[in-house]
Amino acid sequence: MSQxxxxxxxxxxxxxxxxxxxxxxxxxxxxLLKLDAVVKTYRDPMTLKPFTAVDGVSLTLERGEIFGLLGxxxxxKTSTIKMILGLTRPSxxxxxxxGRDPWDPDARRKLxxxxxxxxxxxxxxxxxxxxxxxxxxxxxxxxxxxxxxALLQRLGLGAHARKPLRxxxxxxxxxxxxxxxxxxxPNFLVLDEPMSGLDPIGRSEVKQILRExxxxxxxxxxxxxxxxxxxxxCDRVAILHGGRVLEVGSVKGLLSSGVVExxxxxxxxxxxxxxxxxxQGHRADSVGTRWVVRVGSESALQSVLGELVRAGxxxxxxxxxxxxxxxxxxxxxxxxxxxxx
Amino acid sequence: xxxxxxxxxxxxxxxxxxxxxxxLALFGLMLLMGSQVLSPLxxxxxxxxxxxxxLAGSSFLATILCVFLGSSLLHKELERRTVYAVLAKPIRRExxxxxxxLGLWVTAAMLLGGMAVILLAVVTVAYHDTPWxxxxxxxxxxxxxGIVTAVVVFFSSFTTPALTAxxxxxATVAGHFAEDLRYFASQGTPGIRAMVEAAYWMLPHLDLFNxxxxxxxxxxxxxxxxxxxxxxxxxxxxxMLILAGTIFRRREFR
Numbered sequence: 200m201s202q203x204x205x206x207x208x209x210x211x212x213x214x215x216x217x218x219x220x221x222x223x224x225x226x227x228x229x230x231l232l233k234l235d236a237v238v239k240t241y242r243d244p245m246t247l248k249p250f251t252a253v254d255g256v257s258l259t260l261e262r263g264e265i266f267g268l269l270g271x272x273x274x275x276k277t278s279t280i281k282m283i284l285g286l287t288r289p290s291x292x293x294x295x296x297x298g299r300d301p302w303d304p305d306a307r308r309k310l311x312x313x314x315x316x317x318x319x320x321x322x323x324x325x326x327x328x329x330x331x332x333x334x335x336x337x338x339x340x341x342x343x344x345x346x347x348x349a350l351l352q353r354l355g356l357g358a359h360a361r362k363p364l365r366x367x368x369x370x371x372x373x374x375x376x377x378x379x380x381x382x383x384x385p386n387f388l389v390l391d392e393p394m395s396g397l398d399p400i401g402r403s404e405v406k407q408i409l410r411e412x413x414x415x416x417x418x419x420x421x422x423x424x425x426x427x428x429x430x431x432x433c434d435r436v437a438i439l440h441g442g443r444v445l446e447v448g449s450v451k452g453l454l455s456s457g458v459v460e461x462x463x464x465x466x467x468x469x470x471x472x473x474x475x476x477x478x479q480g481h482r483a484d485s486v487g488t489r490w491v492v493r494v495g496s497e498s499a500l501q502s503v504l505g506e507l508v509r510a511g512x513x514x515x516x517x518x519x520x521x522x523x524x525x526x527x528x529x530x531x532x533x534x535x536x537x538x539x540x
Numbered sequence: 541x542x543x544x545x546x547x548x549x550x551x552x553x554x555x556x557x558x559x560x561x562x563x564l565a566l567f568g569l570m571l572l573m574g575s576q577v578l579s580p581l582x583x584x585x586x587x588x589x590x591x592x593x594x595l596a597g598s599s600f601l602a603t604i605l606c607v608f609l610g611s612s613l614l615h616k617e618l619e620r621r622t623v624y625a626v627l628a629k630p631i632r633r634e635x636x637x638x639x640x641x642l643g644l645w646v647t648a649a650m651l652l653g654g655m656a657v658i659l660l661a662v663v664t665v666a667y668h669d670t671p672w673x674x675x676x677x678x679x680x681x682x683x684x685x686g687i688v689t690a691v692v693v694f695f696s697s698f699t700t701p702a703l704t705a706x707x708x709x710x711a712t713v714a715g716h717f718a719e720d721l722r723y724f725a726s727q728g729t730p731g732i733r734a735m736v737e738a739a740y741w742m743l744p745h746l747d748l749f750n751x752x753x754x755x756x757x758x759x760x761x762x763x764x765x766x767x768x769x770x771x772x773x774x775x776x777x778x779x780m781l782i783l784a785g786t787i788f789r790r791r792e793f794r
Contacts, residue, residue, distance in 0.1 A: 235677060241794060279794075281793065284624075284627075285627070286624060286627060287792045287794065304630035304631060304632055305630060307629060312624075312625065313623045317625065318621050319622060319625065320550065320622055323550070324772045334542060334546035335543050335546055335547075335629040335631050337542055337624065337630075344718055348606075376625075379625065389628075511761045
């Protein structure tokens with residue numbers, strides 16, 4: 200407040216209506232990543248027939264979010280990621296990382312990238328590879344040594360730091376990939392299938408690292424086929440199909456309308472009553488000492504609850520079961536396919 | 541420059557850790573030692589034979605290293621996709637290519653330099669006279685290796701390893717006969733003359749870098765020739781790398 204007062208005291212009266220530059224920056228920060236009507240067309244090298252891999256994708260990534268790119272094989276996820284990294288150029292449209300073209304090396308200075316099924320120089324050890332990566336980022340020798348050691352320890356590779364990468368298993372290579380993506384302390388992480396090749400413990404560790412990175416303020420763009428993990432990690436997702444964005448939104452927003460069924464927990468239920476419920480098209484299953492009745496709609500829920508109360512059956516719980524991201528994904532793709540038929 | 545040097549160091553490590561380099565180095569050592577066996581047959585000209593054989597052998601082996609290891613270097617990066625993780629870092633493609641060139645050239649230069657040191661030692665021990673004048677010939681050879689490496693990098697920026705090796709070998713062999721090519725051009729019809737003249741100007745004039753005939757007879761390579769050859773070599777390398785960089789910059793990594 201006092202700083203604002205000092206500022207206004209120093210500014211002449213004719214500048215009263217003009218906001219100082221830092222105030223403008225606070226009001227209108229550049230989005231971390233902006234894709235505007237991006238199209239990527241490849242030509243078959245033999246027939247020269249054009250093929251559109253990405254067809255008018257527009258996305259904006261806000262700072263500090265984890266954004267998931269979902270889609271079946273050939274949906275355009277990797278093609279989109281390669282354009283974001285400057286490995287290919289868009290045929291049409293623009294991509295900007297903090298206002299810069301990804302082709303500009305400065306746009307990639309604070310970017311970390313984990314490729315799908317990563318493959319690194321197998322003549323190097325993990326430490327040598329991270330040293331090379333650190334040099335490419337222009338990190339000072341002692342800093343890159345310290346960061347490499349810390350990252351290898353954090354990813355459980357401390358004991359294998361000097362082993363040649365050709366002797367690494369798929370999971371260990373994936374961990375080296377995560378380490379090299381984090382070496383420059385990025386503010387933007389692009390991860391292509393980060394859970395691929397990892398065992399459950401490795402997945403849990405990588406998820407933990409990604410959460411920590413988000414807390415640090417890093418924005419994460421990840422593509423994944425493991426939808427359960429995407430659901431638990433991502434703030435927002437985009438579903439891609441045939442190079443186009445089918446849906447984009449927060450995971451909660453996409454799934455909020457999708458109550459698949461209602462689960463009624465009961466302490467006891469007679470076999471006759473269970474049969475009667477099943478005859479009405481509901482599911483009634485005994486789970487241990489309890490019973491769970493599943494009904495498909497809210498109106499059916501009211502009717503079944505009334506029936507159970509009238510029969511004097513004690514109701515333990517009533518819970519909606521929402522659609523999982525996987526179910527939503529399959530439904531969205533199914534609707535798209537039906538629409539295109 | 542740090543990024544280019546990092547790529548160069550990695551390329552040097554990659555090439556130097558190939559078993560074939562060890563084989564080439566051992567082969568070179570055997571060649572230099574073996575030339576001693578031939579010297580008694582040279583009727584008092586043993587020293588000349590050892591120097592001539594040693595210089596030709598080391599140049600040949602270093603060229604083999606450049607062409608056959610260099611032709612697959614870039615292709616291996618693309619095929620195994622190691623290049624994706626590297627080019628996603630803040631490095632220009634031209635810097636990457638320059639690093640590859642430097643790494644390969646320095647490795648070949650180390651092989652050539654090592655063999656030159658052994659040649660000096662062999663001649664000194666066998667004939668009690670150190671032929672320092674071979675250093676001029678080795679210096680010219682280093683520039684020639686730079687040109688061959690740049691040609692390899694140029695072709696590998698857009699074609700397959702087999703074609704790269706073929707074109708590089710063809711350019712190296714034809715480059716050693718560039719002056720003869722010009723002579724043939726003068727004998728042909730105007731159409732052929734124009735074509736052969738164009739080939740003459742495009743090919744590297746590698747005969748400029750062959751000073752074996754001089755140093756074998758105890759003469760030194762003149763400063764004027766050294767300067768001319770170094771300037772020509774530098775310009776040719778820069779030209780090749782600019783062309784390679786332009787092609788590689790436009791390349792899409794699908």
